[in-house]
Amino acid sequence: MARRTIAVLALTVVLAAAACTPAPRLVETPVTSPVTDQVDTREVVVGVSSVAGGYNPHQITDQSAITTALANLVLPSVFRSGPDGIPRLDRTVMSSATVTSYDPYTVTYRIRSDASWSDTAPVAAEDFVYLWQQVTDSPGAIDAAGYRLISDINARDAGKVVEVVFAQPYPGWRSLFTNLLPAHLLKDAPGGWDGALQTNFPATAGPYAVKALDTDRGEIVLERSDRYWEEPPVLDRIVLRRADQSGIVDALDAGHDQLALARMDAVGVDLVGELSPAVPTRTVPRPSVSTLVIRPDRPQLTELLVRQAIVALLDRDQLVTAGTGTGPAAALRADAQVLAPSLPGYRSTVPTAAGTATPARHDPALAEQLLTQAGYTRASSGWVRDGQPLDIVVGAAEEREPARRIAEDVRRQLVAAGIATEVLTLPADELYGQLSDTGGNTGDANTLDLAVISQPVGGDQATTLATNFGCAASGEDGQRSAANPLGFCDPAIQPTMDAALSGALSVTDALAAVEPILWRAAVSVPLFQEAETLAVRPEVSNVSLGPPLVGPFAGATAWRRAAG
Template sequence: MRRVVAVVAALALAGCTNAPPPPLVTTDVARTEPSRAVDTGEIVVGVDSVAGGYNPHKLADQSAITTALAQTMLPSVFRTGPDGVRRLDRTLMVSAEVTSAEPYVVTYRVRPEAAWSDSAPIAAEDFVYLWEQLRDAPGAIDAAGYQLISNISASDGGKVVEVTFAKPYPGWRSLFGDLLPAHLLKDSPGGWDGALADGYPASGGPYSLRLLDRDRGEVVLERNDRYWAEPVELDRVVLRRTDVPGMVGALRTGHQQVGLTPVDADDEPLIEGLGAEVTTSAVPRPTVATVLLRPVSEAMRESAVRRAVVAALDRAALIAAGTGGGPAAALPADALVLPPSAPDYAATRPSGVPVKPNAKQTQQLLTDAGFAKDTAGVWARGGSPLTLVIAAGRPDYTELATELQRQLTEAGIQSSIATPADPYRSPEPVDLLVGPLPADSDPATTLAGRFGCTATAHPAPSTTPTPPPTAPDPTANPLGYCDLSTDEAIESALTGSAPVASVLESVEPRLWQAALVYPLYQETDQLVTHRTVAGVAAGPPLAGPFAVADQWHRRG
């Protein structure tokens, strides 16, 4: 107490004098910038969109995010190798081989330990489910091979699957990729239309889905602890929606390690500014941006009208609108089946198919079809103007659809733009569809899937095949197109009775003349990889970087 009183007295005395207080002695404290610990178990990928559905077998769901999720979580019997050739995926399969020529039977043996992340076995049920859905559903990808199947039987607890075909099918290795968990989807609300609309209920791959947040634009994939094969090194892969300036900034600060997104000519200098910190490469997607002229619609039923529309188009302007002068502009598509990045690709577009607006040709074709221009300069027949509905196959195709509408307006053809959730199954009529068409490494399957009639019957799952139909099914492909004069040749390529190269040589000119599809360019992403990660590569042809996501890891 005496000490406290003494201190107080001293302070009071000091306050009554004019002497300055003693100098304050300070010690310099080292200052450091706040930093976030590097998470070496995580790779963050900047992407342009995480919007879905996410069903890799539906045309309406085709996108980079859908491919990424399928390749990291869905099992496939065969996968594309570095040389573009399909090889048996031995993490899933013991074997797959043709075991009978007459009838044509392929026997699949699934590894006993292969299972979904909820512990349900990957087995015959999953094969049957995919077959039943793809053989019937409009807007399905590469349905032709599944339509050749007449029966599927199982043994050994579903781990041995025998698939019987109504006809030989040399392209059978293209089947049963991206198998789906039948036990969770077969009775799900919404059926096939709702399958994978909001995510994945289970995984059969090295990663599983932890989070899918469309509003925040983020998808989190975590290591699948129930994966039976060798586990991946990373704890998680995060896909984060961003634009190119945001991606460049995040790569510079270390908040992202990889970027995979379409870029235009204005974006390329931003990426180049990252210098030696990153490596870049153009990655063609397995899709070709295409204008589909759907003969199943009333307005486009006549070949002359479809050809008149093609003659009105400025192809270079459409490509510029879709690519912005980015890497995709370097891959213009001039064939109806093979994409520009395919090793055997060659242009097949005849010289008579215009690439610049040809007003004389449009006028001649529409006049011959009974149309005439009214006082407003609009083509009409019987007092009704020619009015077309343009559907954008994805939200990012809206700008391309707008350019298409502008060109039609200049030619005197009225049009409107619609954005149905699934333009291939829209209850409203769709005359022109601007969107991605998938490209398969088996050209016979792609040819039949785009232009063929139904390959065979749609039999019920039983040991007795149903007799073939008496008439072709006009909904067998995304165009709603069926021409028996070309279908015989198309089926001969599909079943191997004729070489696919010779069939393409004879059929493609006739399909160009029919003006059914007008390919523009192969969709292409720019892959940007920071030096702090390894194993990230462009991936096998038509597969992409996520096909090798199990090899990704951080340096140091």
């Protein structure tokens, strides 16, 4: 603006003097500023679909690609999955971990003396104790069945030697104590376990630390941790930046994002495939299966015939399409209750007998037969019994768009079949609070009849089976009660699951016995394994899919970026 003002004044003077002086020779000198096009090769920006919290990797509520990524980079683990999916001791944290006694069954862990949190507190036995106690007491915790087998934890050598005593043999013990949390900061934190890591990490113990976490702006900045005791990562910073599908494609095209790990439908994958230079894409299966839960503890759904009728009314092909948008996850259709499609040993366990209500067969005629047997009649207003209509409430987490789409399609299908249905979207913590019989913040527990959830899978298979479908002892009388979001507990199959946990029965034999019973119970309708699309621009190297169900961030310390 100053230059324009000077130019106008100068021109005015020239014009005023023009009548008595010769016109001066005007020479136009362009004004230039130095232009730099330097690339920060120490930073990589990753486009993601969401950065929303919480970030507790042990809570079903918080499961997401972001939670998994952050846990890999900022939290310590005793074991981590190798490229073949087999747990391997993480020697950046541990010196050793071995079974040191069989009576009682005891595992002794030795933590490296230099392993510490970012506030200089040591990684120690109290972190093991805190995780054990919280997971055991939380109805919404992942792999809780394994932690429930622990009877005591003892510490030696200033907490750097940890002796974990189990009530019975537990071959799956290597699946425990991943993603340790800073007990010294969290045990007395406001909000307790449910509030832990809701908005940030109070301390970290990994190659990266959280420099900034802004959910409003949709950005998380990770910086190389100065307090990390092992070899530092190659990159100084990793930035996770939220955008919708089209925004991520545009950012990849312009080079503003060098990577993307995002939820994409078929259109998004095709758009990335059209970019030039080429940006390869790969599918990254997640450790979760999108599942429709049919609660057997709800008054209208206690009867098996009614639950089976609902299963027969649903067209699962349509639900899968609604949830995946025919994107990469559509190829990961789930036809088993425990194993996910991407895992070794997976096969379909869906019953095929005629006249059986299974998700593999959309059978409205069978559904009508089952409802009639249950005492319902079809009236102009829908299905009615004893003057009361059959009406259903379907829940979905408001933060998870695929779950909302599935819930709406469930409503559409059931309404078309004569069942009054309402969709209720809740924050994830409230949704899982209701499913876990904690009441969440709604003040009215167990109002949901059906729900679309992300069912955890992977890890030790016997532990997954017992956690997702098993019972837990309630009270000193030894009575069993549901300890899972399904609200399901079958004491008849609990001994089979317990035997698999202890190694007395192979997981293969346990699944062969239990899977048909779970299908017949009509409490869980698996749909598809959730997945993200990984896209990598050519200037970034050393990015792989990562270990099964862990993902590419497991190898982020080796990522490199060229100036390209």
